[in-house]
Amino acid sequence: MRAGSPRLLREINDRAAIDALLRHGALTRSELEAQIGLSKPATAALLTRLETEGAVVRAGLRGGGRGPRAQLWTVNGTLASVAAVDLTPRGVDIAIADITGLLLAEHHTALPRGGHEAVLASFQLALAAAASRAGVDPNGLCQVVIGAPGGVNPVTGHLGFAPHLRTWEGFDVPGTLTELLAVPVTVENDVNLVALEEMTSGRAGDVQDFVLIWISAGLGSAVVINRRLLRGATGGAGEIDSMRVPDRAAADTGVDRGGIRLGDLLATGSVVKLARAHGFSARSGAIALRKAVDAGPEGQAFLLDLARRIATGVAGVVSVVDPQLVLLAGETAQAGGEAFSAMVAAELHQLVTPRTPVRTSLVTGKPVRSGALHAALALAREEVFGLVAATADPFRGLKKPAGAAPGPRRPPLRARHISPTAH
Structure with missing residues (x-):
């Protein structure tokens, strides 16, 4: 094997373990071993390495049975958090979740009918209020995904086909919000997000x-x-x-x-x-x-x-x-x-x-916000863990979607040692 191959294999195994824990929730070592196909010593070494790096944490013990209770492991949810927003003419419905998908807070509020400045300022305050409820720094969010009526022009960033959102027209919406909030912001059509949710759970x-x-x-x-x-x-x-x-x-x-x-x-x-x-x-x-x-x-x-x-x-x-x-x-x-x-x-x-x-459709409840949350999590997990979605993954198209603005420069996240590799 060429030099560097052991490191490459470790990175592949690390990402496989993170992906399994994100998909299935907390697992014991033996359960994780079955999911990723490694030996008992290799899985134990992997968990020790990921715990040292802060990517996984212990999550109590698995009870039941006659034998000893087994240690559970889960992804460290504090590594990153995301915001999902359903923007309507009536206001915003915001959800904040950690990178495991655990819902930390919800916040719903009306927005004013004034000009751009008033609407953007109110949006910023609403996002800050939601983040505060979640105990999260709003400037530290990894991703913000907004579902809105209409569509964002990929060239100008302008929101079109949305006559009921006049105060959001005439400017680069994702670019302006990214600069204002100092976090990466993606704006996606609301019905598109419902379709993404349908691919996930419908x-x-x-x-x-x-x-x-x-x-x-x-x-x-x-x-x-x-x-x-x-x-x-x-x-x-x-x-x-x-x-x-x-x-x-x-x-x-x-x-x-x-x-x-x-x-x-x-x-x-x-x-x-x-x-x-x-x-x-x-x-x-x-x-x-x-x-x-x-x-x-x-x-x-x-x-x-x-x-x-x-x-x-x-x-x-x-x-x-x-x-x-x-x-x-x-x-x-x-x-x-x-x-x-x-x-x-x-x-x-x-x-x-x-x-x-x-x-x-089987998707009910708050499908726009749910779709935005799944999209935000997919983007955040790629940034933090290098979990690049496969071709068939419905969220791959949101890697650089129409209307997405370049994210602000930010310090490396704690789990960046799990670096992305070409597939």
Whole structure:
């Protein structure tokens, strides 16, 4: 073996051990040995080395059984922390987590409607408040990932396709925030982050190509090709809100049959109006769908009309992309369940050649913030541990995503001895 090979092998084994501990949580030496395929002495030496370097710490003992309790090991969460932000016209929802993914704090607050300076200052204060709750220095965050409506132009850094965020337009958003906060900031489309979350914990875990349609207070979509997000030349890939489509619903609600913005056609107010035309009164699109589903056969006409509207909008995307799967996400779309997704699929197959299945997204809760958190963790783990994502990893595309600004110069992190190597 050439000189330097033992060190290279140690680095590879170290990263394999860190990766196993991050994926599975605290493990005993024997459990880690089984995960990474090393001998008992080699695994023991590896753990000693990583503990000395501060990369792993002891995490109590594994109880149970008749034998002696075994020492547990885990990644040192204090090595780095990240922030995930869901930015909406109403304000920000922030989560702070350590590098293991342990949630340290949450913070939600409204932002002012003033100019750029006031909004940015309030954002900085909100992030500092969240970090304070977590016991973290806001200037010491390893990564900040923000999910926002619209898309960031990769050339200018400007946020576009976001008419509801006027105060965030006209300047380099990721660059300005990176300079202001003195930490690396990435701004990603909110629905793109939902798609990333779907690849992590939803139906798209093993899907290479899919389209996610988000129908809630707003409308959006994400296109994933070979497990990489398609962002487009100006960051606007998937912005289907402004597509003009005809209304194929049987019920007449006064919509121009020659063509209307898809975002207007599927807005919660339009869905409520369509439900009313079929005899269902509701305050939101999601409530209307749930009422129609609960009504059984009496609700089918409304559900079919809405399925026609969705299928008409999705047809163009499916015809061009020919994905393996279409996922319906968002409060309104998910309220119909799998039976409604099947209705959308049936209507879609009347309009396009591909027999693409349509399913309901499994991701619920706070999917934008969750996606931002997974993205931030992937970026931080690459910086700290050299854990470069494989080609099939959904977060590899976020290594240098559209709109990401160069990070500020910062001192080496404690675990940088686990250096990245070419794969």
